[in-house]
Amino acid sequence: MRIARVLLERADRVGLAEGPRLVACDPDGLVALDLRRAAALDVLEHHGEAEQARRIAATCFPGSLTSVLAGGEEVLEWMRRLVARRDPDALVSLEGARFCSPADPPAYRDVMGFGAHIENTWARTGRPPPSVLYELPLYYKGSTATFLGHGATVPWPPYSDWLDFELELAYVIGRRGEDLEPEAAMAHVFGVTILNDFSARDMQFHEMRGRLGPAKGKDFATVLGPVVVTLDELDPGALDMLVMVNGEVVSRASSAQATWGPAESIAWASAAEPVRPGDVVASGCVGRGSGLELGERRLAPGDRVELRVEGIGTLGNVVGERRSGGWRPTKKASG
């Protein structure tokens, strides 16, 4: 299955007011099955009554992938049957649809998974990378409040002069797990999508000196999509990946180059705490998957960044104009 989360603006003005819908996309990406509508029609067809059919469908298939996954295997099985049946009365055109992030996770962890990215980013400091980066699949925890989808304009935060992209995969957790071994971890994954970890490098490097992890350097925008592809359709172990800026290919990589792959990353994420349905565990940037690693190439307002991953699709976004203003703290006297 190829699951997207869309606002069907042109097709249905009321749909917009109702918020995002989960849809299962055809491979061509032009037509999709509205899961809530398909579920309501399915209840009706099995002798249910209309109002209760709408209620059941809205409860089991709201516009949140996390909620669907939290419904467990019964809801997932029903979703698979609905997608297989593909009721023509529940098909919608994706022409003019606005894509949201397909994932709406309770938590988002982004692992430093690619050794080449570790080396490239530390090289500019003139110091070797800390050895702990090779001892543990470390991650930073990112904001889920600023997840955006394919086609969204990326906001330029007022505190930054240096915006950059990062080419990553994102794994969406399908069911809860805690203290997982790597061998068991992938059975907890629902699917995989593309992630662009937009970064305000100047702020990121500044705040990371405080050792508390990046925040304003990352949390203004994270883009995911266009679709989550379930792992029964795609093995994420060796996917070709590339970055285009304004139509020009600037970087190529493969997910096979990971130092810490998804199994170990998710296992460590689940140590002494749960990974929950809908959670996103991202791969980290691939080697040379950022402008930082390409001669400190910086984005400019209006630049179009596209990430393409074999078997998933293309995640494209335009960088917006820099916003002015914004409060900045005044330095405090140190002790």
Place this chain on the structure above:
Amino acid sequence: MRIARVLLERADRVGLAEGPRLVACDPDGLVALDLRRAAALDVLEHHGEAEQARRIAATCFPGSLTSVLAGGEEVLEWMRRLVARRDPDALVSLEGARFCSPADPPAYRDVMGFGAHIENTWARTGRPPPSVLYELPLYYKGSTATFLGHGATVPWPPYSDWLDFELELAYVIGRRGEDLEPEAAMAHVFGVTILNDFSARDMQFHEMRGRLGPAKGKDFATVLGPVVVTLDELDPGALDMLVMVNGEVVSRASSAQATWGPAESIAWASAAEPVRPGDVVASGCVGRGSGLELGERRLAPGDRVELRVEGIGTLGNVVGERRSGGWRPTKKASG
């Protein structure tokens, strides 16, 4: 108002199966108003029908403070009226109740807000604190999946030999804000509670060398409670705070000693991203509010840690036995 989130095990076996309830506590903490029940009774009294009364009450006052706050000012006003009316048929005894974290936030940020704590923790490294800690109210982002309440046993993660406590306040956001100025920030706060930022120091120091922030060193347990006190009842600006371990007072502080107070912390948290209803922004540990700062005093299994804050109450927890096992990654070859 003094809002708690409880499982009423003894009082009502069905209540446990229904999950946590939001209650408004009397100042003595022995009796509380079950908000959902009070709301249903209120609808009935105003000529509503029973089934719809139950449905409205369950929708407006589910067992989630975040959901109540996301209902906006209308729901909050209704809550205030219910608490003022205090229908005796909606009162429950808190005897035997189990406390959950009163907050169930979409995001949890913990600010390094106290200069004395910054200096004390950096002193052991032999280096001065990074200046950015005085330039910005930096925070780490913690897990919300392991929030615990007053009375819960604190799990000891298998990867640590050194467990510690941290005495903090936690501010619960009442309504959404973005790009707030400090002068406007406090109007977005619903209330304040006590937070014990339990820490696995050995793992924390190890992983923070990677510059991505603490994760396993913090995310196994964060305790909040026992109640969120609304800011119309309590000014959090100069509260006496103390730590007791096994009944002995080991540290005293005041919230007035903050270098970065809640207004600046929340304003910075809202820069280029929203703070959302239910979000928790914590103060950071007060100076000498951790065992680390008290001669590297370490917790042992069975220790009882109590944090007491003027006007809020006492947050008490016992540390559990160390768990064994747990997968640990194998070191990778560096580039």
